[in-house]
Amino acid sequence: MKCGVVVFPGSNCDHDVYHVLKHSLGQDVHFLWHGDSSVRDCELVVLPGGFSYGDYLRAGAMAVHSPIMAAVRQLADNGGRVLGVCNGFQILLEAGMLGGAMRRNQSLRFECRDAFLRVERSDLPFTSGYRSGQVLRMPIAHAEGCYIDTEEALDKLEHNGRVVFRYVDSEGGAAEGEQAAKWNVNGSARAIAGVCNEAGNVLGMMPHPERCADKLFGNDDGLAVLASAVGVAADLEGVLA
């Protein structure tokens, strides 16, 4: 599949996503410059992690005004696949493409550690390589990842099945009670780690699937997000070889 990875000034996970798409999954990958006004003929566009424009305002608030974003929105409207990871998720929220917003982590600190996620839906282009209810271990690295919205909007989000990943404990249980802060790493409302749009072709998530896509790092739980998105079969062992 022809894939594009957008490079904003300050993107710093662009090479990491590129590496997995190109070298682990053998796709035709291109960097897309923020100043360009077209995503060319890419069928999947990834907005990578990083600190676009330094994120000195709100995370993603500047990047959303880049020329490339109009093209990304159009791709999404036409049914193309758009994945936003970390800063990319924040940009999709600023663009109003997913609903909700980000607040600073509950700890008020940058958090870099592994989180556990439960796959809430496996019928999306990004999750077809997983089982529903499957528990994944995935690194997070952000200071502004506490997902919030009004109670009403959250209810609607849940009702429409748009919560794709949720922070859970290592056994897949709800991140609640005394240990809630340990598992719900940033204090997100309803422990939401990733959401999709109504049509299911746009996904935003705070954890980094590209950072756990190789057994070398003791964890390839994230590979299936990207593999599913480019339509590569679930036989991931084969992909890695």
Place this chain on the structure above:
Amino acid sequence: MSATRNEPPVDIDLAKAQGLAEDEYGQICDILGRVPTYTELGITSALWSEHCSYKSSKVYLREFPTEGEHVLQGPGENAGIVDIGDGWVAVFKMESHNHPSFIEPYQGAATGVGGILRDIFTMGARPVACLDALRFGDIDAPRMRYLIDGVVRGIGDYGNCVGIPTVGGETSFHSGYNENILVNAFALGLARRDRIFHARASGAGNPMLYAGSATGRDGIHGATMASEAFGSESESKRPTVQVGDPFAEKIVLEACLEVMRTDAAVAVQDMGAAGLTSSAFEMADRGGVGFRLNLDRVPLREPNLSPYEIMLSESQERMLLVAHRGRQEEVVKIFERWGLEVAEIGEITSDGRAQILAGGEEVASMPISPLAANAPMYRRPVAVPSDLAARQEPPEVPEPSDPGTVLERLLDTPELGCKSWIWRQYDHTVRTNTVIGPGGDAAVLVLKGSTGGLGLTSDVNPVYCSLDPATGGAQAVAEAVRNLACVGAKPVGLTDCLNFGNPENPEVSWQFREAVRGISAGCRAFDVPVISGNVSFYNETEGRSIPPTPTIAMVGVIADVRNLPAAHFTAVGDRVLLLGQDANEFGGSAYLRLLYGVEQGAPPKVDLEAESRLAGLLRFLVSDERIHTAHDLAEGGLGIALAEACVGGGLGVDLEIDCQPHQLFSETQARAIVAVAPNTAEQVMAEAEKRDVPVVDVGAVGGTALKLRCDGAVVNSEVEELHRIWSTALPRALEM
């Protein structure tokens, strides 16, 4: 030369006020054949500051072995370079940002990271990893929680934004740093061997380009500030601390690497300490050329900066480039595409002089090479510290009544507790090369596209160094080698950050000389060259110096990173083997210091040959994939090493050890624990014996408790409880 500016008259008093000694002032007058202008005086004072000139350390630094089969660039450039095979080179260096971090911890630490990253990418290498060695005072000392919080946030916010993982380092606490904390930042970059870039100006007529952030008044005379001791007024020096902009750094980094791929640039250097002054003078001196600068063309953040201020500003994220005449447009285009300001501010000349113009007037005209060649160099008087003999008297070592309780008390200190509160605030997984991140003996990066990798570690024990700097220096090198060996890495080079007090104090000069002697001995024994480094003197407040702290950061090569041992126990039933022989050594030990407040005795002996044999054995065992666990014994001895190996994986052990209970905390060097599958234990022991490394099978991995028996005493601590104590010790002490 004109005196129309509103500048103070230059005389010996002004020179002294700027940190120049009387004979240094005489020397600059001799070189120029006249009294320097105000701007020239500022330039000289910065270039001849301790920070830039290494005037008190140079005579000793020559002792370091700096050459080796892998070394492509030793000390003297922005960073050192070693060949790591397959056409790749590693570019690395460590640098201090102590003084600024004590005055303003957040910006001081942040700009420390920024500065070291620029040193790496100016050599044409893409930075891929950072380490940070931090020394704080007692947590309850005035301002200390604020300093710790600020430094950690500063390092995190800067490195995280630029997107360079902080994969390791070390943090320790000692009252000797109450008034002078240490922030030592290390960075490593990778480049293709044929794409290395040097900061060597050449080609008369080639334009000098200024790129990056505009120049402001921040950090003026920062290099001079870093070359003085603190008095009670250090707070008033806050304006000499620079302010960092990691976003600017990130785009400067990308633009510079892109420029260097074009061959349109001759030389690139960052404006670090002493700003435009040192970058222009150093580039010209290395290339044996001169330059003409027009300060009216320097992008300014605010109006009315004087030539003096422009030359000495330490505003961050600024680069000076020399382009090939006729190709500067290519360079300009790249910077502009990244949204950066570029200005042509001068050109290279052939007369070997620095000519600086402002407002149509010449404000400086100085010969470059005499200024560099005649930089002062001192062999300062040395004296053995008057209290040294008394401090080296053998200490009394109390027998613990209950070794299990002692173990828990030690794990409950910020010194020996888990440091994850710190490194969780650093992105250590970005760039997806991190095979082993913070918390182990050494960090491991994979070299993408291969199965090979690099091991990185930083080490020093300041208490040992304070009791015997030569032994402490050698120990730091030996511990780094041992830590690398635990992940199978063979050392290829080291960089150092030598943090000391006031070199004008003969006892400090003696400490420095001895530490360098010890490090050099270590380097020779292990055949590890020093390829770059930094000296930080004047870590002193109101006459009190820090403990001598020669931080060593070492890099090693690993042939295959796919099956490395963990630093913790991983498999029930594994046999636990103890490598090395205890000699009951407690001088400067964590046991005496943390439990009894005693820093007494000679530090553990460093047997460089025994260390070499141990490291060779560990590397062999790792490469042969025979061991599941490897962990070195350091502060707190065997007891702490075992506890760390248990809590890391949540597995217990059941051991029988032939020693007296207090020996569990002895810090004899050249020791490690390994865990192996039961059916390979015999082979591993035979290999150890063959290599003359003492080895004993002390028991097995399993259960939920750390159980051991020695000389009638029993330790039986639940691993879960040890983990709780160890993992919360630091945040509880910080109350954060």
